[in-house]
Amino acid sequence: MPEQRSRATVAAPGVLVILGASGDLTKRLLMPALYNLACDGLLPPEFTVIGMARRPLDTPAFREQQRQDIQRFHTRREFDAGPWEWLESRLHYTAGEFGDPDAYRRLRETVLEVGGGTASAGNTLLYLAISPEFFETVNGLLDAAGFTQLPGSRKIIVEKPFGKDLDSAVALNRSLLAHWREDEIYRIDHYLGKETVQNLLAFRMANGMFAPLWNANHIDHIQISATETVGVETRGEYYDKTGVVRDMIQNHLMQMLAYVCMEPPASLEPTVVRDEKSRLLHAVRLLGREQAVRDCVRGQYGPGTNADGTTAVGYRQEPNVDPHSNNATYAALKLHLDNDRWAGMPVYLRSGKSLWKRGTEIVVQFKPQPGVDGEPNLLIFHIQPFQGVEIRMQAKRPGPTFHLQRAGMRFDYAETFEATRGTGYEVLLYSALNGDPTLFSRTDFVEASWQIVQPILDAWKESRAADFPNYPAGTWGPLAAHALLARDGRRWNECIQRDVLMRSEFFAKAPSVLLNNLALACQPLAVDAGTTIVEQGERKSDLYVVCRGELEAIGATGDRLGLLRAGECFGEMALLDDRPRNATVRAMSPCDLLVLTATDFRRIVEDFPEAEAEFRRIAARRR
Ligand code: BG6
DSSP: OOOOOOSOOOOOOOEEEEETTTTTIIIIIIIHHHHHHTTTOOOOOOOOEEESSSOOOOHHHHHHHHHHHHHHOOOOSSSSHHHHHHHTTTTTEOOTTTOHHHHHHHHHHHHHHTTSGGGGGGGGEEEEESSGHHHHHHHEEEEEEGGGGGHHHHHHHHEEEESSSSHHHHHHHHHTTTTSGGGGGGEGGGGGHHHHHHHHHHHHHOOTTTTTSSSTTTEEEEEEEEESOOOOGHHHHHHTTHHHIIIIIIIIIIHHHHHHOOOOOOSSHHHHHHHHHHHHHBBBBBOOOOHHHHHHHEOOOSSEETHHHHHHHHGSSTTSOOOTOOOOOOEEEEEESSTTTTOOOOOEEEESSSSSSOOOEEEEEEOOOOOOSSSOEEEEEEEEEOOOEEEEEEEEEESOOOOOOEEEEEEEHHHHHHHHHOOOOOOOOOOOTTTTOOTSBBBHHHHHHHHHHHHHHHHOOOOOOOOOOOOOOOOOOHHHHHHHHHHTTOOOOOOOOOHHHHHHHTTTOHHHHHHHHHHOEEEEEOOOOOEEEEEEEEEEEEEEEEEEOOOOOOOTOOEEEEEOOTOOEEEEEHHHHHHSSEEEESSSSOEEEEEEHHHHHHHHHHHHHHHHHHHHHHHHOOO
8 A cells, every 4th residue: 555645735836827717617617626725725825826818807807707706606515705815816817819929928927927036936837728729829829928938847737628539639749748748738637536536546545355356357347337417508519529438438437447447556656646547548458340339339319308307308409419410429338458457357338418317336346156146246436426435235134034135335425524515626726736647637548548439439430320319318328228238148237316216106205224225126127119028927026117208008808908107117016916917018118117126026025014015005096
């Protein structure tokens, strides 16, 4: 275990220049993050922020604007005026067009004027909060105005998107490296600002009990999912040129993959950590065209329903999106890592917009214990919105017989730490001030991650997706993503939250222990229109909860007995009365279901007799 770092101390003095300071990023993230650092006493006395943007403001007007914005965007429980006043008095502004060389000369004068003679003068941070199309021009003009020669240390902080494909990312790197040294370039991936992502490394390095198991001998596979309920909202223009692979997978999911699968670094030295991360990405097997088509599923959302029941438009109907767009808003991929540790073990990644739930989770599924039935052990890193780590295991059910049951152990950040909800940018700004590049992406990492996704982008570019849109907004994504794992005899492990269950009449009033049990036991099943889910006469007795869509129940004589819609259940009667299914149930539209296996259902009704009574009551009423 490498040496531990001490508690955070005040950051190094510095001048932070924000280019594009009148934009969204500054007011929503950068300023609230600086304010949080100020509240926590982590900004040095010698600290200055200089904003530059096109908007013709002066320093008092900029301060006034920021003062109003911070009221809306700060993340603290209560606004504390003292630290804000302290920070506000350090804000400066200079107006300028990004293509105007004079603007940079003026900016340099301001930097020297406000920082000159103080300790902050030796540490200049240039934050490019601007569209990437200006990167090249701005870097050239910064260089021409002497910023690359400023005394002391200089850092250029770059926001994503970092290229739109491998070639453009390489070109962008070359253009940056023409002006700055590698150790001066700080590329932001905001996922690295998340505590739960940073914890991946801490968890692996500090908890020796997992280290011997961390390989393909013991782990069956790993799933990394980042699902969102939001669609593209107002970002159609950007997103339609970008898509999910560039927007989420090339950067955020690759970072998580690296942290979970890299070799444990010998120390926490930035170079050592970043070397291991890059090495891991270089071990990802590059997909050929055929493999890309076979192992990568793409999706695009069509019109649907949001979780709150409101209507959701399809991607092609979103503002500033081409009505015939072939852009993917969902992707699921299977990758292999060709190194000693992971040989033969797949990693599945998926991400998408307009899905049934928001959640970023990493599920490490261990190999089953020989001779033991039941679900294998799962280690789940909950990145967001729930933040924690969970172990799912088997436990003996209380009672005179020897029966196993799924049980869980959870570490919940909110219960363990007293931390204020931040923006995630605090640690990034703090690290940049201190010249610690650990949480920033290096050239080799960025290029390696583009190398991984480029064959997928190429394969998809070659052919239009004939079936787009292929998942309704608010659902569990395209069916093909489930088939991708089913082909390997696996399934996505969904982390179901209670609210999904509580939408069903059956579980609406269930006590929390029952809901916890159900949330562990239920698994989603997405089916297409026309799929028969249960057959009349069969003796299988799983229970199904309808989350979306419409199904018909057909009796022995072929008559329709009724329709089943969201919130309803079916299959419980065969189990409660121990008899064959009395109806065939067929999906009439694409449907999302939750499935509770007969064994789990039986166990749950045994443990919660009042739930059984409630199921019977609801079932009888439906009959
Ligand atoms: C951004 C993407 O990088 O990450 C967005 O451009 C996405 O499309 C966002 O919504 C997700 O971030 P988070 O922190 O909400 O998971």
